[in-house]
Structure formats: C-alpha cells, structure tokens
Amino acid sequence: MSRNDRVVAVAGTTPYDITIGPGLLDDGALLASTLRGRDAFVISDDSVAPLYRQRVVEALRDARADLRVGHWTMPAGEASKTLASFGSAIEAIAGAGARRDATVFALGGGVVGDLAGFAAAAWMRGIDCVQLPTTLLAMVDSSVGGKTAVDLPQGKNLVGAFHPPRAVIADTATLRTLPARELRAGLAEVVKYGAIVDAPFLDWLDAHAEALLAMDDDALAEAIARSCAHKAAIVERDPFEHGERALLNFGHTFGHAIETEQGYGGLNHGEAVAVGMVLAARLSERLCLSSPAETARLRGLLQRFGLPVDAPTGLDADALIAHMRLDKKAQASGLRFIVWDGAGRARVLAGVPEDAVRDVLAS
Known part of the structure; x- marks a missing residue:
C-alpha cells in the first residue's frame, strides 16, 4: 500500500478497513493480510473476471505459496442475482472444499458483491468475505456495510443477510475500464x-x-x-x-x-x-x-x-x-x-x- 492510498476505518462490533487507491489488486501482501486460513475463493462475473481475476489469484499466490485458490464466475448483470445463481455459487464453494476459515473475494460490481457476500454469509453459517469492488457504485455503496442479497421476481434484494466484510479494497485503477x-x-x-x-x-x-x-x-x-x-x-x-x-x-x-x-x-x-x-x-x-x-x-x-x-x-x-x-x-x-x-x-x-x-x- 502506498502512502497516497486512503483508508477509511469502519468501527462497530465487526470493524474493518476500506482501502482506496490505484493498483491495489496487485498488492498481494494487502490481499493476503485479510486471510485467516489457507483457502481463498474468488467470485466474479464474465465481464470482470477476464480483466482482473488472474491478477488477484497471482498476487495472492505470490504472497502466500501455501494458499488453495478457487474461483467461480457468474454471468454479468442484475438478471443473474438470483437464488439459482446463489445456489450455483454455494455448490462451487463446496466443490472447492472451502473450510470454516476460508475467505471469499468478491471481485466485481454490486451484483457480484451482493451475491458473493450472501454466499459467504450462508456457507457453514458464515465465512469471511473481502469485497474487491470494480465499479464506482460498488466502491461507494454496496461493498460497504455488509448488506448482502439476491433478487426475486417480486422485488429487489428480498432474500439476504447482514454480513459485514472482512475488508474492502477498492482499486481505483479498475475504473479506467468502466463504461x-x-x-x-x-x-x-x-x-x-x-x-x-x-x-x-x-x-x-x-x-x-x-x-x-x-x-x-x-x-x-x-x-x-x-x-x-x-x-x-x-x-x-x-x-x-x-x-x-x-x-x-x-x-x-x-x-x-x-x-x-x-x-x-x-x-x-x-x-x-x-x-x-x-x-x-x-x-x-x-x-x-x-x-x-x-x-x-x-x-x-x-x-x-x-x-x-x-x-x-x-x-x-x-x-x-x-x-x-x-x-x-x-x-x-x-x-x-x-x-x-x-x-x-x-x-x-x-x-x-x-x-x-x-x-x-x-x-
């Protein structure tokens, strides 16, 4: 982390830091510092994953050679924030053998953050989630505060849980690829x-x-x-x-x-x-x-x-x-x-x- 990065501390019963600055997805030490165990699981979508997922995986592995890193990719867009996608994410986490000390990394915009956070909240009744927002909307809103959810046809965000993140790491350089x-x-x-x-x-x-x-x-x-x-x-x-x-x-x-x-x-x-x-x-x-x-x-x-x-x-x-x-x-x-x-x-x-x-x- 450079001296120009900004850090916003979120206090309360589950405190965490929001780190803001360019190039943070390549900061393996920062990413790995959030881990409690040896399992990391990256959830992203098919727009963001081709741009950044491999960089995150490599940064984590460079910092922690002992890590087991899995990943799952969902279709981009609000229409994918469903119970069916949630179920697929849970099955992927299970297939990776994620344990109670595993960490989900939510790499993407608000849809990814909401669904990945909900999956982290539900797997084994709650594992850590680190939010890696790649959109401005997610950086200033959905990644902060721990509200996670999926949509139903009857309304938006009707099924979910409060699950504060372990950390929020907002790499502002990702905004350069934002439409x-x-x-x-x-x-x-x-x-x-x-x-x-x-x-x-x-x-x-x-x-x-x-x-x-x-x-x-x-x-x-x-x-x-x-x-x-x-x-x-x-x-x-x-x-x-x-x-x-x-x-x-x-x-x-x-x-x-x-x-x-x-x-x-x-x-x-x-x-x-x-x-x-x-x-x-x-x-x-x-x-x-x-x-x-x-x-x-x-x-x-x-x-x-x-x-x-x-x-x-x-x-x-x-x-x-x-x-x-x-x-x-x-x-x-x-x-x-x-x-x-x-x-x-x-x-x-x-x-x-x-x-x-x-x-x-x-x-």
Whole structure:
C-alpha cells in the first residue's frame, strides 16, 4: 500500500478497513493480510473476471505459496442475482472444499458483491468475505456495510443477510475500464451522500464534475473516501437498519420499484436511484417539506453527470406502488419513504399517503 492510498476505518462490533487507491489488486501482501486460513475463493462475473481475476489469484499466490485458490464466475448483470445463481455459487464453494476459515473475494460490481457476500454469509453459517469492488457504485455503496442479497421476481434484494466484510479494497485503477454509463451510475450514489447528510459535498461535486467525469484519480479518490466515510459512520451507529441507516435508501424506494417493473432490463441501479432521488425530492415538495429550488438544484447536478432525472415513460403507477408495498422499507402502517427538508437534511417518513406518491408519479 502506498502512502497516497486512503483508508477509511469502519468501527462497530465487526470493524474493518476500506482501502482506496490505484493498483491495489496487485498488492498481494494487502490481499493476503485479510486471510485467516489457507483457502481463498474468488467470485466474479464474465465481464470482470477476464480483466482482473488472474491478477488477484497471482498476487495472492505470490504472497502466500501455501494458499488453495478457487474461483467461480457468474454471468454479468442484475438478471443473474438470483437464488439459482446463489445456489450455483454455494455448490462451487463446496466443490472447492472451502473450510470454516476460508475467505471469499468478491471481485466485481454490486451484483457480484451482493451475491458473493450472501454466499459467504450462508456457507457453514458464515465465512469471511473481502469485497474487491470494480465499479464506482460498488466502491461507494454496496461493498460497504455488509448488506448482502439476491433478487426475486417480486422485488429487489428480498432474500439476504447482514454480513459485514472482512475488508474492502477498492482499486481505483479498475475504473479506467468502466463504461461511461457505469461511471455515471456510481456518481448517482455519490450525490446521494450530499443529499442526505452533507450539503457542502454537493457544492464540491458541482465544482469537480468535469474532473470526476474525466476519471481524475485524485478527484475520484476524494469522492470515494468522503462517500465511504459517511456510510461508515451511519453503519457504525445503525448496523442493522433499525433507524438512521434507512437514510442511505434516499431515492431507492422509487428506484427499486422502477428496476423491478422493468425486469432489471431498463435503467441500471444508479440511473434508477438518480430518478428516484428526484421523485423523492418532489414527494417532499408535495408534502410541504422542501422547496422546488432544492429539487431543481439536485436535478441540475444529476443532469450535469449525464444521469436521467425523469421516470421512464410507459410505467404503470399502480404497478410501481405495488412494488413499493413489498419494499423492505414498507411497514404495516403504510409506505415509508426517505424524504428531505432540503440538501443534507434527509429523514424517514412513515405512513406516506399513496395518493401523494401517485400524484408525483403522474406529474
């Protein structure tokens, strides 16, 4: 690890470090330092594995000649984050003879991280998982905090477990092979942190938008570290999402409903969250909590990053609301949304009238 790498410490009952910097996938000493035993198992997808899996395997073996290293590759994309894929991953881990002190390395974006983390949580009732995120979205969101899951046709992330990682190692050099659309999707989650808890961060993002889109190493590392620090602090205070951690779902109730209704084949997660944040801001307006100017500011920043800000045409409002009723944030008392009183001031609001949600979707 170089002196320029950033480290964000996640405290709590299962503390771990998030290490951020270029070239970390080749740092065998860093990778091997996370291991408790002699078994390592790399889970990736067919987009990322050809680029980076062999480098990770070789770095591990160079650092630890005694290691047994196995691997399994899944088809890329949200449509593969299923119970069937989960079962295949478990069978592959079993076939490799992984023991209780084995470590799963989740090499890829959020889909890989979610599924690999869930497999690690389930195998022998829980083995270590090291997250190696290769997308900006995964680096700032899904790799941190230990929420793992797979999707069902009825909704996103409905089957899973809380399973904090042993470590998160974010090699920013992998972002250079990221398609522009995926980079922008990650920036939606970065914007989210400014929206919910750090209004000055929105100003910083606005000032550094060109550098971020050009994948400037320093700008990206700062944005990732700042986002991870916010998420780490929230997760430390609320590890199982009983309260404050729900704020991290700003925009996600709308976004997940859109993704589900589109069969995970339309907007990607970051794009859906961008639209969802604007809809959540408009819902806040509708409930007289915030001003149109705040919504316009958020909308403008997301547009600057090339993200969609309007719901796709042709989606049925009733179908979207039906998905929201099944959302994990819903309660028996009614729909629950993360709303805001303006930038940096998000809060949980239960019992939101469905008519208000329908009005926002219709407008």
